[in-house]
Amino acid sequence: MPAGPEFVADPYGFYAELRRSRPAHxxxxxxxxxxWLITRYADARLVLSDPRFSKDPGRAPADWQEAGRGKPLEDRSGLGAHLLTFDPPEHTRLxxxxxxxxxRRRLAAKLGGVIEETVETLLQRLATTDEADLIESFAAPMQATxxxxxxxxxxxxxxxxxxxCDDVVLSRGTGGAARAAAMGNLLEYITGIVAEKAAAPGDDVISTLADPDGELSLDEVVPMIFLLLVAGYETTINLVGNGMLALMADPGQRSLLRDRPDLLTSAIEELLRYDSATEFSTWRFTLEPVQIADTVIPAGQPVLVALAAANRDPEAFADPDRLDLQRADNAHLSFGHGVHYCVGASLARLEGRIAIGGLIRAFPEMALAVRPEEVEWKSxxxxxxxxxxxxRLRPR
Structure with a gap:
């Protein structure tokens, strides 16, 4: 499978060829x-929701698990089992x-004002300069808050x-001492605050998880917090980055959104579909032989769903390579499908509407300060x- 910078920047032509050739590669x-890579929309929905595909990495073949390879990406922290490595009923309980x-309603009531205030503060800071890195100066600090x-x-x-969080997530592709140190600091901090919240709880996620009379053991609490932190932090940053990049590349759609802020809800769905912040699903493993069209995937095999490919399937979306902020019936798969549908989807949507809406309002002429091919993508x-x-936040 290609892995060079050109493919990372624009994998969609390659995915189109895979969709046309056969259902599973x-x-x-x-x-x-x-x-086994799944690229077609209908097949992707099946794999994401069918109980014949397990999330338990212990179901993987022995050679896949050798030499430490049995820790799939969702368990790269070494923190053990969590939501993304369990099937029902354990997954349901967690x-x-x-x-x-x-x-959705609780998030809007509890966090809507916080997000709006945070975005407004960051926009005011951006307004004092002509150029900025939108990830470092806006998306990352917003999501950290x-x-x-x-x-x-x-x-x-x-x-x-x-x-x-920045050192762990944003520098993941480079690795190194900074990331290792940050992992240790986060783990130590999370373990300590769990003990504090157990003794003096508040109205927050850690307090609920840390409740000594609650559903979870300490061995389950820390991985859950770490998962919510890493998964929620990076994907929303990518939603803002990918979304603004797509809008800057299509001035017509950007102008439409500027003139029609009522389109923000459908716009976020289309930006999620058009360039998904999550390119692949997390790992699944076949519990028995499964037939996908004319291909049979044997039992015990690792399976990945290319969400970005499924979201551009012309069998599911008309003219899928075109950004259309008014697209109707946009049942994209960027948050997954089935019982493992992203628990933070409503939060990401809320943040996307407030953040991208604010950026379009404050800087309607925002443009890339580098050539499109010079944008560096995460590995x-x-x-x-x-x-x-x-x-560039305003015209020269």
């Missing part, structure tokens, strides 16, 4: 893992503990917490987004 990845915090608020991280600790199997997004 056996591929080898640059990290040594292999998988998810039920946190799902109430991510209900929101994640800290929902988890219950005290204000005095948020600067350190945000820096550790990652699961997520998709720019490492940096240098922009």
């Amino acid at each position: 056996f591929v080898r990845l640059k990290n040594g893992l292999y998988a 998810r039920s503990v946190v799902s109430g915090f991510f209900h 929101v994640i800290c608020e929902i988890l219950g991280i005290p204000a005095a600790h948020r600067a350190d917490f945000g820096r550790w 990652s199997l699961t997520v998709r987004g720019p490492v940096r997004l240098p922009v």
Whole structure:
């Protein structure tokens, strides 16, 4: 499977060829893992929701698990099992503990004002300069604030917490000492705050998870917090980065959104479909032989769904390579499908509407400060987004 910078920047032509050729492709990845890759929309929905596909990495074949390769990307922290490595009923039990915090109405009531205030502060800072990195100066600090608020991280600790998140998530492709140190700092901090919240709980996610009379053991609490942190932090940053990049490349659609802010809800759905912040699903493993069209995937095989490919399938979306902010019936798969549908989808949508709406309103002539081919993309199997997004905030 291609892995060069040209493919990472624009994989959609390659995915179109895969969709046309056959329904499931056996591929080898640059990290040594292999998988059956699903690229068509209807097949993707099946794999994401069919109980014959397990999330338990213990179901993977022995050679796939050798030499440490049995830790799939969702368990790269070494923190053990969590939501993304369990099937029902264990997955159902774990998810039920946190799902109430991510209900759409509760999020709007609890976090809507926080997000709006945070975005407005960041927009005011951007207004003092002519050029900026939209990831470093806007998307990342916005998301650090929101994640800290929902988890219950005290204000005095948020600067350190945000820096550790940046080192763990945004520098993942480069690795190195900074990331390792940040991982250790985050793990130590999370373990400590779990104990504090158990003794003096508040109205936040960590307090609920840390409840000594609650559903979870300590061995389950820490991985859950780490998962919510890493998954929620990076994907929303990518939503803002990918979304603004798409709008800057299509002035007509950007002008439409500027003139029609009532389109923000459908616009966010289309931006999620057009260039998904999550390129691939997390790993699944066949519990028995499964037939996908004319291809049979044997039992015990690793399977990946190319969400970005499914979201551009012409069998599901008319003219799929065109950005259309008024697209109706936009049932994209960027948040997955089935029981593992992203628990934070409503939060990401809320943040996307407020953040992208604010940027379009404040800087209607925003433009890339580099050539499109100079944008550096994250080297990652699961997520998709720019490492940096240098922009000019107003015309020269």
